[in-house]
Amino acid sequence: MSNREGNLEAPTRHPLDWKNPAFYDEELCLHEMERIFDICHGCRRCVSLCQSFPTLFDLVDEGPTGELDGVNKQDFWKVVDQCYLCDLCYLTKCPYVPPHAWNLDFPHTMLRAKAIKFRKGEVGGGEKFLASTDVHGQFAGIPIVVQAVNAVNKTSLARKALDSALGVHPEAWMPELAGWRFRWGAARSPAQVVTHGERTPGKVAIFSTCYINYNEPGIGHDLLKVLAHNAIPYVIVEKEKCCGMPKLELGDLDSVEQHKEANIPVLAKYAAEGYALLSAIPSCTLMFKQELPLMFPGEAAVQQVQEAMWDPFEYLVARHKDGLLKLDFRNALGKVSYHIPCHGRVQKIGRKTEEMFKLIGQTVEVKLNTVERCSGHAGTYGVKTPYHPVAMKIGKPVFKAMAKDDPDHIASDCALAGHHIAQGMAQAGTPARDLQHPLSLVRLAYGIE
Known part of the structure; x- marks a missing residue:
């Protein structure tokens, strides 16, 4: 196979060499960006993923030579600012990622650039x-x-x-603060016999996440109700800090390490005791499954947490395959438009939430419309003043697809993406639809109050 033909093997992710002083050498970073951008310019396969690639290609096409050599290197930072580290280019589009000889890692190069920018004091x-x-x-x-x-x-x-x-756009949706935090009001798990499955541990430890704890605790309570209905014992993690994903997106890697030092010892203890670790926010789950292991590849506790961390639907579907999930669904869900978020897709677990909806549909009515495309929200990117209009533009195909067949419910595993989609649909003139988290729809299907 020639280099030009690309690579057909599964992508290999190399650790992030962020402790190396050369990682923060701006000249070396710009040189690597130049190498990668030249490959991207010749390929253009990722043009529809996010705004980074159109920004890059416009810089090239509007330059004096029509090639990358006509682009001022300081304009490379415009590309960096548009990247929200979704990883989709690496895992779903690019044919030149490792083990290909060209070793192209666009998101890690953007992360390196963001880390340099943060260390230089250029983040407001x-x-x-x-x-x-x-x-x-x-x-x-x-x-x-x-x-x-x-x-x-x-x-x-x-x-x-x-x-x-x-720098929060006046029209961007912003989450409200909860009147009662999830960690304060989480019900205790009823006393139950621990039932191990072939694939799954029989007990769960919940990492609540900042968003569920402070903004939408109802999602967390619905997860607990679904677990209790299925006789799965659970505990709430004794203490936790932010997973670190928002800091990672800024390039503040030292703060990511501080959050890791607070969370990993606690979570590793649960993992060692045979708990499955569950997080209901895909970005937080991905942090422990991928980002921290890539930043700290030599730490056994980080690897232990990685192996024990589950997406909730990944866990529930595995319990079904073990023959341990109850299928006593009582309430039809009708037409559901379900959005798969980017940080769910890159976990490489398949469409587990969709599988759960199809299980429900074997008992009660569910007409499912699955949409697999970036909503444009991307953490804090979608609320920032310079980027909110871009985020809405990126999301337009999703807003349209989610409105198909006049759904009764719209849902996304990423709660932020769900609200962004609801806002985009409303602005497009689509009548308001019932926005629910998929966990809440499972509770509804079970008929749990």
């Missing part, structure tokens, strides 16, 4: 605050304060202030 305070989910989440659950903050944030004056201070 607003972006840092948005990525500090443990900080602004501390207001959740405080009586009066929550109601006041949520009410004020809906006013045009407050949204203008957020735009000015934090």
